[in-house]
Amino acid sequence: MSLSDADVRRIAHLARLAVSDAEAEAALGQLNGILSMVDALRAVDTTGIEPMAHAVEMSQRLREDTVTEVDRRDAYQATAPLVEGGLYLVPKVIE
Amino acid sequence: MHELTLSEISRLLAAGKVSSMEVTSALLARAATLGKALNAFISLDEEKSLAQAAAADARIARGDGGRLTGIPIAHKDLFCAEGWRTTCGSKMLANFVSPYDAHVISRFNEEGAVLLGKANMDEFAMGSSNENSYFGPVKNPWDVTRVPGGSSGGSAAIVAARLAPGATGTDTGGSIRQPASFTGVSGIRPTYGRVSRYGMVAFASSLDQGGALARTAEDLALMLNVMAGFDPRDSTSVERPAEDFTLQLSEPLAGLRIGLPKEYFSAALAKDVATPILAAIEEFKKLGATVVDVSLPNQHLAVPAYYVIAPAEASSNLSRYDGVRYGHRASDYSDLLDMYKKSRAEGFGAEVKRRILIGTYVLSHGYYDAYYLQAQKVRRLVADDFRAAFKTCDVIMGPVAPSVAFPLGSKTTDAVQMYLEDLYTISVNLAGLPGMSIPCGFGADALPVGLQIIGPWFDEARMLNVAHQFQQVTDWHRRAPLCGA
Numbered sequence: 001m002s003l004s005d006a007d008v009r010r011i012a013h014l015a016r017l018a019v020s021d022a023e024a025e026a027a028l029g030q031l032n033g034i035l036s037m038v039d040a041l042r043a044v045d046t047t048g049i050e051p052m053a054h055a056v057e058m059s060q061r062l063r064e065d066t067v068t069e070v071d072r073r074d075a076y077q078a079t080a081p082l083v084e085g086g087l088y089l090v091p092k093v094i095e
Numbered sequence: 096m097h098e099l100t101l102s103e104i105s106r107l108l109a110a111g112k113v114s115s116m117e118v119t120s121a122l123l124a125r126a127a128t129l130g131k132a133l134n135a136f137i138s139l140d141e142e143k144s145l146a147q148a149a150a151a152d153a154r155i156a157r158g159d160g161g162r163l164t165g166i167p168i169a170h171k172d173l174f175c176a177e178g179w180r181t182t183c184g185s186k187m188l189a190n191f192v193s194p195y196d197a198h199v200i201s202r203f204n205e206e207g208a209v210l211l212g213k214a215n216m217d218e219f220a221m222g223s224s225n226e227n228s229y230f231g232p233v234k235n236p237w238d239v240t241r242v243p244g245g246s247s248g249g250s251a252a253i254v255a256a257r258l259a260p261g262a263t264g265t266d267t268g269g270s271i272r273q274p275a276s277f278t279g280v281s282g283i284r285p286t287y288g289r290v291s292r293y294g295m296v297a298f299a300s301s302l303d304q305g306g307a308l309a310r311t312a313e314d315l316a317l318m319l320n321v322m323a324g325f326d327p328r329d330s331t332s333v334e335r336p337a338e339d340f341t342l343q344l345s346e347p348l349a350g351l352r353i354g355l356p357k358e359y360f361s362a363a364l365a366k367d368v369a370t371p372i373l374a375a376i377e378e379f380k381k382l383g384a385t386v387v388d389v390s391l392p393n394q395h396l397a398v399p400a401y402y403v404i405a406p407a408e409a410s411s412n413l414s415r416y417d418g419v420r421y422g423h424r425a426s427d428y429s430d431l432l433d434m435y436k437k438s439r440a441e442g443f444g445a446e447v448k449r450r451i452l453i454g455t456y457v458l459s460h461g462y463y464d465a466y467y468l469q470a471q472k473v474r475r476l477v478a479d480d481f482r483a484a485f486k487t488c489d490v491i492m493g494p495v496a497p498s499v500a501f502p503l504g505s506k507t508t509d510a511v512q513m514y515l516e517d518l519y520t521i522s523v524n525l526a527g528l529p530g531m532s533i534p535c536g537f538g539a540d541a542l543p544v545g546l547q548i549i550g551p552w553f554d555e556a557r558m559l560n561v562a563h564q565f566q567q568v569t570d571w572h573r574r575a576p577l578c579g580a
Binding site for chain 1: 191192193194195286287288301302327330331333334395396398399400402403410414417418419420421422423424428429430431432433434435436437439440443448449451452453455456459465466468469470471472473474475476478509510511514524525526527552
């Protein structure tokens with residue numbers, strides 16, 4: 001099945017990626033090329049096969065419900081684009 | 096100094112015949128000239144490296160040095176190192192100075208190794224040629240008009256050009272083995288879960304695994320001794336007792352059963368690559384190994400399954416780059432949504448965006464079962480093929496890549512063609528198996544060819560033994576490009 005220009009723009013929106021008209025057009029051909037390669041999977045009979053979600057079969061390890069992290073707020077915020085008074089600044093979310 | 100292997104430098108340091116300051120200074124001088132010409136490093140910090148070297152010398156003088164104390168190691172630029180820029184080859188993280196150490200970096204620091212520099216790589220480890228780096232492509236030391244392979248292209252070029260005796264890498268679909276093959280060095284991707292992913296920038300979490308590149312199997316064993324081990328901070332780190340990967344190196348290979356998958360030796364394999372690989376297998380027979388035919392009937396589905404699973408996981412992992420907590424933020428935006436979209440559009444390169452889009456699509460409503468779930472089922476078929484094959488053999492051997500290193504720019508226009516580069520390596524990642532590449536000769540244009548060695552889960556010690564024994568009777572691993580001589 002192949003994607004349309006509208007599909008590409010919808011996917012880009014879901015992925016939170018701005019795309020120009022030229023980029024959307026280029027992406028359309030490339031994504032369809034990849035999907036046609038991937039289409040080989042659809043012909044495979046996988047009835048009764050358990051999906052393999054991970055490389056090594058293991059169950060989720062649990063740890064004690066205790067604080068293990070030390071407070072390094074300043075060090076972590078030093079890498080942020082915009083902070084003020086210990087808060088991350090973003091454009092207004094609620095009008 | 097630069098021509099010495101990691102083990103050789105280790106012995107000289109322990110004997111007090113050289114100092115880490117001498118070794119580190121010599122390699123930093125080469126990094127500034129040859130390293131720059133190859134574009135192999137993203138970051139160097141002479142002051143930091145020399146301070147670690149001085150501390151290592153003091154530790155050796157006190158008599159409490161380990162095997163890697165004072166050894167300069169280059170780290171792929173996706174291992175976070177406190178105070179070092181950790182870019183992942185991306186504009187998105189071009190100014191990210193890590194506030195903490197990855198587990199792998201902590202382990203090397205505890206051992207007293209020297210961080211020589213951060214190695215160039217494909218952006219977010221997505222690529223097979225190192226041409227996707229925001230910091231420009233790395234050049235192959237054997238021929239600077241060729242690619243070094245990817246995504247650990249900087250690490251491979253550094254080891255091949257004798258800029259460092261060892262380098263770390265990561266392998267999600269072949270990113271250690273393929274560049275090792277293209278540059279004539281030894282590389283190992285351990286079993287999934289062996290090396291902690293804590294502080295290793297995530298690409299596809301069920302496939303990513305840290306590993307090492309060096310000149311010899313013995314050197315890889317020494318590096319793995321430091322890198323491997325349980326870490327509670329990685330939820331998929333395997334709880335196994337510590338292992339000394341050097342213990343089995345000297346064991347003879349008599350009785351070793353080598354499986355040769357017929358799917359790896361089809362007409363698709365270039366003759367110049369097949370010839371040295373088949374010659375290497377003859378060499379193993381002389382060492383007492385026997386050859387068994389095996390089959391991996393679902394091998395042809397590995398690349399398609401991978402290009403659903405890896406982009407799906409990548410699109411999820413890379414959603415963290417929102418321009419809020421770290422990474423690039425666009426300078427001009429109208430609202431929050433616009434800020435996300437512009438920051439991500441500006442920060443990511445073309446290949447990364449392509450994979451995010453594919454991943455977003457296969458996970459989106461209505462397509463999940465047809466693509467993602469189906470790919471996970473096929474993934475099990477691919478893994479089961481290996482499980483069946485290992486009932487009749489101890490290791491599997493075959494090619495790493497379908498050709499020798501290709502010219503820069505020759506495959507950049509067609510994504511699918513570039514993806515097919517990883518035809519022989521990707522199934523190992525899907526199955527979570529350990530895989531190696533060791534130099535086994537030369538193909539077209541006198542460029543290196545690697546032999547792939549695949550072992551059962553957690554059998555790295557045996558694979559390293561197999562590689563080490565080959566390196567005792569051959570000298571392919573000692574061949575250096577002109578610039579590394």
